[in-house]
Amino acid sequence: MKHITSHFQTRYFFSYLLIHLFLFSCLISAGCKNEESTIAPEKEISQPATRTPVLIKAELLGTYTIDQIKKRIGNRPEIGLFTKYDVKVYKITYTTQNIDNKAIQASGALIIPIANKPLPLISHQHGTITDNKHAPSNYGSGSESSTFGTVLASSGFIVAAPDYIGYGTSEEVAHPYEHAASLASASLDMLRASKEFFAKNGVQFTNQLFLAGYSEGGYATMALHKLIEEKHAAEFTVTASAPAAGAYNKTAFAKDILASDKPLDFINSYLWVLQTYNTVYSLNRPIPSFLNQPYANAVASKGVAAEVSKYPKELFTQQFRQAILSNQDTAMLNAFKDNDIYDWKPIAPVLLVHGTQDDFVPFYNSQSAYEAMQANGTTQVQLKAIEGGNHFSSVGPYTLEMFVFFNSFLKPEPVK
Numbered sequence: 159m160k161h162i163t164s165h166f167q168t169r170y171f172f173s174y175l176l177i178h179l180f181l182f183s184c185l186i187s188a189g190c191k192n193e194e195s196t197i198a199p200e201k202e203i204s205q206p207a208t209r210t211p212v213l214i215k216a217e218l219l220g221t222y223t224i225d226q227i228k229k230r231i232g233n234r235p236e237i238g239l240f241t242k243y244d245v246k247v248y249k250i251t252y253t254t255q256n257i258d259n260k261a262i263q264a265s266g267a268l269i270i271p272i273a274n275k276p277l278p279l280i281s282h283q284h285g286t287i288t289d290n291k292h293a294p295s296n297y298g299s300g301s302e303s304s305t306f307g308t309v310l311a312s313s314g315f316i317v318a319a320p321d322y323i324g325y326g327t328s329e330e331v332a333h334p335y336e337h338a339a340s341l342a343s344a345s346l347d348m349l350r351a352s353k354e355f356f357a358k359n360g361v362q363f364t365n366q367l368f369l370a371g372y373s374e375g376g377y378a379t380m381a382l383h384k385l386i387e388e389k390h391a392a393e394f395t396v397t398a399s400a401p402a403a404g405a406y407n408k409t410a411f412a413k414d415i416l417a418s419d420k421p422l423d424f425i426n427s428y429l430w431v432l433q434t435y436n437t438v439y440s441l442n443r444p445i446p447s448f449l450n451q452p453y454a455n456a457v458a459s460k461g462v463a464a465e466v467s468k469y470p471k472e473l474f475t476q477q478f479r480q481a482i483l484s485n486q487d488t489a490m491l492n493a494f495k496d497n498d499i500y501d502w503k504p505i506a507p508v509l510l511v512h513g514t515q516d517d518f519v520p521f522y523n524s525q526s527a528y529e530a531m532q533a534n535g536t537t538q539v540q541l542k543a544i545e546g547g548n549h550f551s552s553v554g555p556y557t558l559e560m561f562v563f564f565n566s567f568l569k570p571e572p573v574k
Contacts, residue, residue, distance in 0.1 A: 209350075209393075211354055212252040212253045212254065212347050212350045212351050212354065213250065213251075213252050213350075213351040213354040213355060213358075214251040214252055214253060214263060214351075215250075215251050216248045216249070216250050216251075216268070216355050216359075217248060217249045217251075218246065218247070218248055219247040219248060219249055219267075219297050220246075220247050220297075221244065221245070221246050221247075221272075222244060222245050222246075222247065222308065223244045224241045224242070224243070224244055224312065227241050227245070227308055227309065227312050228241055230304070230305070230308070231305065231309065240309055240312065240313040241309060241312040241313070242271075242312060242313060242314060243271035243272055243273050243311070243312050243313075243314065244271075244272045244312075245269055245270060245271055245272060245308060245311045245312050246269075246270050246272060247267060247268070247269050247270075247297055247303075247308070248267070248268045248269075248270070248355070249265060249266075249267060249268075249295040249297075249326075250265060250266050250267070250268045250295070250318075250348065250351050250352065250355065251263055251264075251265045251327050252264055252265070252266075252347055252348065252350070252351035253347065254323070254343055254344045254347035254348075255340075255343055255347075256323060256328075256331065256340070257323070257334050257337065257339075257340050257437075257438045262323065262328055262331070263327050263328060264320070264321060264322070264323055264326065264327060264328050264344050264347065264348070265293075265295040265320075265321050265325075265326035265327035265328070266294055266295050266318060266319050266320040266321050266326065266348040266351075267294035267295045267297055267303040267307065267317070267318075267319040267321075268316070268317070268318055268319075268352055268355060269303065269307050269308055269310075269311035269316070269317040269319070270311065270316050270361060271311050271312060271314055271315070271316065273314070274362075275362060276362035276363060276364040277314055277315060277316050277362065277363065277364060278314075278315055278316070278363075278364050278366035278367070278368065278397070278568065279315065279316045279317075279318060279349075279352070279363055279364075279366065279367050279368070280310065280315045280316070280317050280318070280367075280368045280369070280370055280564070281318045281319075281320070281345060281348070281349055281367065281368070281369050281370070281379075281382065282302070282306075282307060282310070282317055282318070282319045282370050282371060282375070283319075283320065283322075283341070283345055283369070283370070283371030283374075283375035283376075283378035283379045283382065284302050284303075284319060284320075284321075284322075284371065284374075284375050285302070285371070285372050285373040285374050285375045285376075286335075286373055286374045286427070287325070290325050290326070290329045293321040293325035293326040293329070294307065294319035294320070294321055294326070295319075295321050295325075295326040295327070296326065302319070303317075303319050306557075307319050315368075316352075316361070316363065318348050318349060318352045319348075320344050320345045320348035321344075322340075322341060322344050322345075322378070323340055323344050332434075332437070334434050334437075334438055335374070335427075335430045335431055335433075335434045336374060336377060336405060336408075336430075336431045336434060336497065337434055337435070337438050337497065338377070338381040338496070338497045338499050339381070339496075340438075341374075341377065341378035341381050341382070342378065342381035342382045342384070342385040343385070345378055345381075345382045346382060346385055346386065346390065346394075349367070349394060350393075365395070366397045366567065366568070367394060367395065367396055367397050368396075368397055368398055368399065368400075368564050368567075369382055369383050369396060369398075369399035369400070369401070370399070370400045370401075370402075370560050370564075371401060371402070371404075372402045372403055372553055372556055373402075373403050373404065373518075373519065373549065374404070375401075375402075375404075376401040376402040376403050376404030377401070377404035377405055377406065377499070378404075379399055379400070379401040379404070380399075380401040380404055380406055380499050380500075380527070381499050382399075383396055383399045383401070383504060383506070383508070384499055384502055384504075387504060387505050387506070388502070395506075396505075396506035397506060397567050398506055398507045398508070398509070398563065398564060398567055399504070399506060399507075399508050399509070400508075400509040400510075400511065400556075400559070400560040400563055400564065401508070401510060401511075402510070402511040402512060402524075402552070402556040402560070403511070403512050403513065403516060403518075403519050403523075403524070403549060403552060403556070404519065404523060404524070405431075405519045405523050406498070406499050406500035406523045406524070406526070406527045407498055407500045407522065407523050407526045407527070408431075408494045408495075408497045408498050409491065409494040409495055409498055410522065410523075410526065411519075411520065411523065412482060412494050413482060413483055414520065415428055415470055416470055416474060416478075416479045416482050416483055417470075417479075417483060418470050418471075419469075419471065420469075421468035421469055422468050422469075422470065423468065423517065423518075424517075424518045425466065425467075425468050425470070425473065426462055426463055426464075426466065427518070429457065429462040429466070430462045432448065433462050435490070435493040435494070435497070436448075438493070439489070439492075439493045439496075441489055441490065441493070445457055445458050446475075447475070447477075447478065448474060448475060448478050449466075449473060449474060449475065450472065450473065450474070450475055453466040453467060453473055500523065500526050500527035500530050500531075501526075501527075501530040501531075501534070502530075502531070502534065503531065503534035503535055503536050504531060504536055504538075504539065506538070507538035507539070507540075507567075508531065508536070508538065508539045508540070509539075509540050509542060509559065509560065509563045510524045510527060510528055510539065510540065510541045510542065511524070511541075511542045511544065511552070511555070511556040511559050511560070512524035512525075512541075512542075512543060512544065512547075512552065513543075513544040513546070513547025513548050513549065513551065513552030514543050514544065514545050514546060514547060515546055515547060515548050516547070516548055516549045516552065517548050517549060518548075518549040519549060521543070524541060525541065528540075528541040542556075542559050544556070
C-alpha cells in the first residue's frame, strides 16, 4: 500500500490548517520585528556553470488577488495585515534522483508575489500527507500550499514547496517516508528548478534563503539544511532555518519505540518508516521477521495502514526487538544511523521548535539535536520548547516563532 490513511493523519492535517490561522492574530500583538536581532547581510549565491539544468517545465495554475486569498482563508480581519500582494502559482516539474540514484521527474508548487522588487525565498517542506491531492503542486483546497503557503507568499516571500518523491508528478512511486537523503535531494532540486525559473522569467530574488517545515517537514528541513551546507555551499547559502517536531534522532527513537510498554497511537506511521528503510536499504526482509501474527498477514494484505496492535511488544517479534535493543541487528541499525541527522554543525542560524508533550515525535529529538549542535561548536542554535504542547497544539506556536525568527533577518522597508 502506497500511503497510510489513519485518524492521526486526518486530525493532523486539519489541525495544521486551523492553527495556522491562529498565528495571524498572535502576530498582531507580538509584532513583526524582533528589535534585538541583527539584520543578516544578503549573501550572493553562486551556481556552478557545469551543473545540468533540472527544470523541465512550469505550468501556471492561477493568479490570485488579495481579495481572493482573504476569502479563501475566511475573510478574517487579521489576514489583511499579511496579504499585501497578489500571487501567481506555478506547478514546477523538474529532474531529481530517486532512492536508486536514477533520474526521476518530481514536482512542487512555486508561489510568487506579484511585486516589482527583489524578494526573499522560503523553501517550505510539508508535513506528513497520505492523499496526493494534498501535494503542494496540486494546490488542492485546504492544502498547505493553498492556505498557509499562499498567505506567506502574499506577505512578501517567494515560496518553493516541494512535493517530495511519491507525490505530484511522481505519485506512481512509493513515497520514501522519513528517508533523509531523498527528502533533502528532492527539496534541493526544487530550489535549483526555482532559480532556473527566476532567471528565465525575470523574477527578482534577494538571495536570502529560509528553510521551514513541521513534522516530516521539519525532518526534511533539517536534512536539506545539512545537505546544502555540507555539500552545496558554493551553490546556496542558507540565511536561517526553522525545523520543528522532526524525528532527527532515528536510532534513539527506534529503540524507544521497541522498548515501550505503552500503547502508541501512531504506530502505523512507525511501520511506514520501517517499511521505507527495509526497501531503500535493500534489506527486503519478509514481514514476519518483524511482526507477530496475525499482524504480519494483515500488513502483507493491507499495507502499513492495516489495523494492528498499538503495543510494540505485541506487534513486533521478540527476536527483532531484542536484536535492535542489544545492537545485534547491524543492517537495520545502520539504516537508522544513516537517517540520524541531529549530530552536525550548522553554520546558518537554526531555530528548533518542539512541544514538550509531543506524543508522536518525542521532544528529545530536538533536545538531542540542540545539545549535539552546541557540543559541535554551533553558536547560533536555539531550542524553543512549547511547554505542554503535543504534536497538534504546537503547530500554531511554531508558526508564530518561525515568522518572527525569519522576519528578524529581513531588511525593513522604507517608511512611506
